[in-house]
Amino acid sequence: MPELPEAETLRIYLENTSLYKIILDLEVRDQRILEKISSKELKQSLAGYQFQSVNRYGKRLFLRLRIDLWLTIHLGMSGWIRYSGIDEGEPPYTRLLISFTNGHYLAYSDPRLFGRFGLTDDPRALVREKSLGPDALNIDQQVFLEIMLGRKSAIKARLLDQCIIAGIGNLYADEALFQAGICPNAKSIDEERLRLLFEWIQRVLKTAISVNANLADLPESYLISHRYPGGSCPLDGTALMRIRIGGRTSYYCPYHQKR
DNA sequence: AGTACCACCTGACGGC
DNA sequence: TGCCGTCAGGTGGTAC
Numbered sequence: 516m517p518e519l520p521e522a523e524t525l526r527i528y529l530e531n532t533s534l535y536k537i538i539l540d541l542e543v544r545d546q547r548i549l550e551k552i553s554s555k556e557l558k559q560s561l562a563g564y565q566f567q568s569v570n571r572y573g574k575r576l577f578l579r580l581r582i583d584l585w586l587t588i589h590l591g592m593s594g595w596i597r598y599s600g601i602d603e604g605e606p607p608y609t610r611l612l613i614s615f616t617n618g619h620y621l622a623y624s625d626p627r628l629f630g631r632f633g634l635t636d637d638p639r640a641l642v643r644e645k646s647l648g649p650d651a652l653n654i655d656q657q658v659f660l661e662i663m664l665g666r667k668s669a670i671k672a673r674l675l676d677q678c679i680i681a682g683i684g685n686l687y688a689d690e691a692l693f694q695a696g697i698c699p700n701a702k703s704i705d706e707e708r709l710r711l712l713f714e715w716i717q718r719v720l721k722t723a724i725s726v727n728a729n730l731a732d733l734p735e736s737y738l739i740s741h742r743y744p745g746g747s748c749p750l751d752g753t754a755l756m757r758i759r760i761g762g763r764t765s766y767y768c769p770y771h772q773k774r
Numbered sequence: 775a776g777t778a779c780c781a782c783c784t785g786a787c788g789g790c
Numbered sequence: 791t792g793c794c795g796t797c798a799g800g801t802g803g804t805a806c
Contacts, residue, residue: 518799518800547782547783574800589800589801590799590800591783591801592783592784592801593783593784593785593799626783626784626785627782627784627800628782628783628784629783629800629801631801645801667775669776672777677801684800685799685800686799687799739799761776761777761778763799763800764797764798
């Protein structure tokens, strides 16, 4: 569940549930989700403190513990977090638990174990370290044009490259390209169509956030729910094409999306 | 710079 | 029923 809209939805959720509560304890069930840190270190950094704010950059979340210390979270492919009371039981595949002194806890669930927890003294340093491009929701049109022009890769590969623009994943790349009428394989795209793509990226991401990244609640005119073998275009029923770009499966409508 | 693989993981699904 | 290959909304590494 982890593209920008899911991360933003979770950011808001954590903001509404988990700020200013004193952290009692941390339990790491599987060390593989820790990034360059031991569970002991993480526990020492969390216990007794409280989350002061939650920021997002691309698909990553940053929870501030102190002026110069942030918990960093990447949801990987199947990560999610739930805030619940002790009597509610924990979600399946819980890999990490953060308990608060109020009796509630945050459970990080992640079947595939691709998510990562870490610490940083400065989110901007982590963004530099990972060479992340500008955040897809905080980029202005001019910068978008500059980073997209002058590249020769397939447009979808550019959208998926977090070093070029951060936050867009496989589903929403397909969606934005569908709405903008651009084939994912297109390589040379004029400025006017790039402007259109920019507008659709903004609109698609904001729309997804407005429904809490609940795919079933997206507009009927969206491609996402038709992304399966044999699926058809929501606009006119044309059979969708299925190709691979950068190792990822891409669906597009051969009638509405042009090279 | 761009691309093609592989690896990291587990679960779901379709074919036989 | 059960095994097997393939696929899944991500990222990082390698090699050409």
